[in-house]
Amino acid sequence: MPTSAIRLVRFAGRLLLLAMAAATALVVVFLALIALTDGAGSGLAAWLTTLGVGAVLAMWRGRRRTWTARLAPFLPVAVAAALTASVCIPTVPTARRYPPALPFVATQHWSLTTGSRVAVYHYPPTHHSPRHPVPLVYLNGGPVRGISVLDHRFLQLLARQGYDVYAYEQAGGGRSNLLPMGQYTISRTVSDLAAFIDRLNKGKVDILGFSSGGAVLTRSLADPSVTARLHRAIIAEPGPMDGPTAHIAGHPSRRAGVPVAGADGAGLRPRGVRRHRCSLP
Numbered sequence: 350m351p352t353s354a355i356r357l358v359r360f361a362g363r364l365l366l367l368a369m370a371a372a373t374a375l376v377v378v379f380l381a382l383i384a385l386t387d388g389a390g391s392g393l394a395a396w397l398t399t400l401g402v403g404a405v406l407a408m409w410r411g412r413r414r415t416w417t418a419r420l421a422p423f424l425p426v427a428v429a430a431a432l433t434a435s436v437c438i439p440t441v442p443t444a445r446r447y448p449p450a451l452p453f454v455a456t457q458h459w460s461l462t463t464g465s466r467v468a469v470y471h472y473p474p475t476h477h478s479p480r481h482p483v484p485l486v487y488l489n490g491g492p493v494r495g496i497s498v499l500d501h502r503f504l505q506l507l508a509r510q511g512y513d514v515y516a517y518e519q520a521g522g523g524r525s526n527l528l529p530m531g532q533y534t535i536s537r538t539v540s541d542l543a544a545f546i547d548r549l550n551k552g553k554v555d556i557l558g559f560s561s562g563g564a565v566l567t568r569s570l571a572d573p574s575v576t577a578r579l580h581r582a583i584i585a586e587p588g589p590m591d592g593p594t595a596h597i598a599g600h601p602s603r604r605a606g607v608p609v610a611g612a613d614g615a616g617l618r619p620r621g622v623r624r625h626r627c628s629l630p
Contacts, residue, residue: 367425371403371422372432375403376429376432379433396430396434400426403426404423406422407423408422410422445527447524448495451498453501453505456469457471461541461544463544465528465537465541466526467545468495468518468523470515472505472516473508473513474509474510475509478509480511483552483581485557486542486555487559488556488562489562490559490560490562491522491562492522495518495523496523500559520532520533520538539572546575553579556579557583558583558584559586560586570582
């Protein structure tokens with residue numbers, strides 16, 4: 350191999366190693382800035398700052414070189430920019446998108462004493478059914494998701510059976526307002542439930558918790574601010590029912606007749622709406 354070719358290969362190798370080392374250093378600086386700025390602007394602030402620092406260093410390194418040699422220090426900056434651009438430059442809308450309004454029920458918004466602003470739905474009992482004296486509050490599954498149209502149909506069915514049904518979408522889900530990221534905790538959802546019952550101001554209520562809503566309800570049974578206003582707790586969870594999973598041994602859909610104990614030790618056995626272990630297809 351000619352000497353000139355060997356020198357060219359060595360130069361290209363050194364340049365590549367230098368670019369990789371510099372790019373790695375810039376990526377480390379970028380990640381440190383992400384942590385320091387808490388990901389401001391979806392990482393865009395840290396990205397622009399890192400590229401700015403890299404560009405200044407590249408200009409300083411090539412200050413005494415020819416104009417063609419001055420371009421070489423910018424290679425690691427370009428490599429680092431390419432490695433991080435896909436996660437720092439928003440390519441999809443970042444604004445909150447709320448689901449469209451439902452045509453069959455009005456959406457109310459209640460500001461709770463906890464600071465949460467939640468979307469609320471009310472299905473009053475129909476006149477041709479015997480009315481149940483205790484309101485029913487529905488906690489949907491999730492977490493942090495809206496109430497599905499199928500769930501709304503289910504709530505309509507309960508209203509036709511005489512239940513006075515109230516449902517709300519937990520903070521951050523559906524048409525409810527968002528919370529700061531650090532406030533999405535099980536304790537907050539329990540506090541929101543207690544605040545919702547207080548805002549409802551209809552005395553004791555039955556609460557039906559489905560899926561993760563059942564987890565919230567189970568946790569709420571240890572909170573006196575909830576159990577003091579609780580008449581019955583109904584917990585429903587998903588499990589196999591039909592399709593291929595129906596043939597799994599030991600997992601049939603079944604009704605559980607075990608009452609849920611309240612704070613005073615009394616059984617909270619629902620009437621009309623029973624505690625089930627049900628499933629989705």
